Amino acid sequence: MSTKKDFFQARAEKFQAEAVNLKSTAAITGWARVLSFVIVAVLVVYLINDRELMGAILTLLAYVPVFGFLVKKHNQQKHERDIQLQLTRLNQEEILRLERKLKELPDSSAYLDMDHSYAPDLDIFGRHALFQLINRNELQGSKDLLAKWLSQPANAEEIKARQEAVKELAPQTDWNQLLSAHSAEIKEKKKESLSISQHLDIIKRDTQVMDKGYWTTAKILLPLFALGIIIAISAFELDYRWIFLPVAINTLFLRAIFSPLLELTKEMPQLNRLLSSYEYALTAIEKQDFQSTLLLNLQSRISNGTQASASIAQLKVSLDFLTNRGNLIYGVLNSLFALDLLVLGRIKNWYTRHHQEVGQWLEVVEETSVLADMASFTFAEASYIFPQVKDIEGFEASEMKHPLLPADVAVANDFGLKGKGQLALITGSNMSGKSTFLRTLGVNLVLAQMGAPIAAQSLSFTPLHIFTSMRTQDNLEESVSSFYAEIRRIKQLLDQLSGEQTVLYLLDEILKGTNTKDRHAGAIALINQLTQSNCLGLISTHDVELAELSNDHMTNYSFNSQLENDEINFDYRLTDGPCKSFNASALMRQMGIIQE
Secondary structure, eight states: OHHHHHHHHHHHHHHHHHHHHHHHHHHHHHHHHHHHHHHHHHHHHHHHHTTOHHHHHHHHHHHHHHHHHHHHHHHHHHHHHHHHHHHHHHHHHHHHHHTTOGGGSOOOGGGOOTTSSSHHHHTSSSSSOHHHHHOOOOOHHHHHHHHHHHHSOOOHHHHHHHHHHHHHHTTOHHHHHHHHHHHGGGOOSSSOOOOHHHHHHHHHHHTGGGGSHHHHHHHHHHHHHHHHHHHHHHHSOOOGGGGHHHHHHHHHHHHHTHHHHHHHHHTHHHHHHHHHHHHHHHHHHHHOOOOSHHHHHHHHTTOSSSOHHHHHHHHHHHHHHHHTTTSHHHHHHHHHHOHHHHHHHHHHHHHHHHHHHHHHHHHHHHHHHHHHHHHHHHHHOTTOBOOEEOSSSEEEEEEEOOTTSOTTTOOOEEEEEESTTOEEEEEEOTTSSHHHHHHHHHHHHHHHTTTOOBSSSEEEEOOOEEEEESOOOOBTTTTBOHHHHHHHHHHHHHHHTTSSSOEEEEEESTTTTSOHHHHHHHHHHHHHHHTTSSEEEEEEESOGGGGGOOOTTEEEEEEOEEEETTEEEEOOOOEESSOOOOOHHHHHHHTTSSOO
16 A cells, blocks of 8 residues: 555645646736736727727737737636646545545435445445545536446446456556546535536527527627728728717617526536536547547547537637626627627527537546546555456355455455355354455445456456345334334345346344344244345354254354453454354453453
8 A cells, every 4th residue: 555655645746836836827927917908908098098999999909819818828827727736636535545534535425325225234325435435536427427336236248348448547547637637627615516418408598599580680780880880980080989889789789688698607607617627528538549348439429520529619618708708808899899699699509509419428428437437446456356257146256355444454355155045144243243244245246346346356256136234223203113124124135036137135133123032033034035036145143043054055154253361352254164252241241241
């Protein structure tokens, strides 16, 4: 871990230094922009006072590209500084992940469905969860897709295709991190962020005013009329006050579209950030020389006739004009040449041409971003391996550890289970590692079935439908006891056994909420039913008498503890056969509950 930690620390320090330099450069450009504007403003006022209206207008028009260049340069420098800051943050967060300080990363509890077949028990979402270990991207669609992949196992072909893509991207740290850094620009602290599709709906609504035919004529005639007046003033010595006629006419026309424009411009800052992020991602995908089948297929979906990044850039340019409507230079030119009509017309035309393609472009960016996140995860966890998908009706793993535990803390175990009806009964003392082992197996299989690498030396597996029952709790609001919650959970498992896909169940301390006699009888009945069904799985229990069952499909394993000098020691190693040591009395003695 130290090597990777040093690698990410060095990158964080480099990007932080670059951000400081860019901040200074952007400040110089900003002052140059202000100074040039003041000089030109003084010159224009002087020319107008000297009745040199044409000279003032020509000066203003000549300054527009200069001012535009300075604004663009200043924004670009601030943008590059922000990217360097995001890269700094990303590398600092990689260190947190290596140290498994996942609670310091954004919470993913919003994705948690308490009725899901395994997510609540395996820490897939929450404050210290698998989602936080993998996710680096801020695009909502990418996060939603990652949550879907973590919640819905892929088939064998999808798993192999994702593995191939992730292996290709894993060494490309700069490419992956830049994708994540640009996605972070979309954050909106003051209000809920809208998706691209929601923004497009707003564009469709607020550009409908341009559907009327007379606006097409107006956006041509109004600028020509103003230009004619300017020429007449300059060439034929027409009184300069005639310039206020086109200004008055344009103002009246523009008032008709003022409300839609006002609504549209409210969303511009957020939409521009979102478009910038997608534009960068699309450009990066278009230019990359991919080799894996999945990445090539994704790339082809944004390059089939229309270059997606160029189209997004066209929309951004038009929207940038609206963003700068409050600018003095834009205001003067708008009053003379009705620029709002031209800009709205361009946005309307863009929507007509491309709105049906946008959904596919976004899907490509979002899926590629998830694969890039999985690749970053793969690069960071150098000891992880990609499992093999085989037709073995189960799995076989060696040196398997829990991915959410620090590498120097997690204990590795070998384990395999093959064949329908096979059941591993795990007995053990308190705190010996039974529950953690079940989660170790479950979390690694979730990773494997989404196409990611796992914390093991090897794993061969068949895609399985995972079902867990570990953290069942009572519910006072629904008047549900913990025992009833558990048997209701088990009923969900039994209902799923009739499906086509083989179920892997992980049941922890079954029927713990009832008396010993009923728990034992119920456990025997459940074991007999499971070993005759389309499933295989593990059951942990304190009920060591269950290990004496005569069942050809059941194999006994255990976790044991050693009591030395009133100290309880655990090795957290899975052992063949039933548990031979229990520590409940010793624990109660340590706590002073049992008096010698």
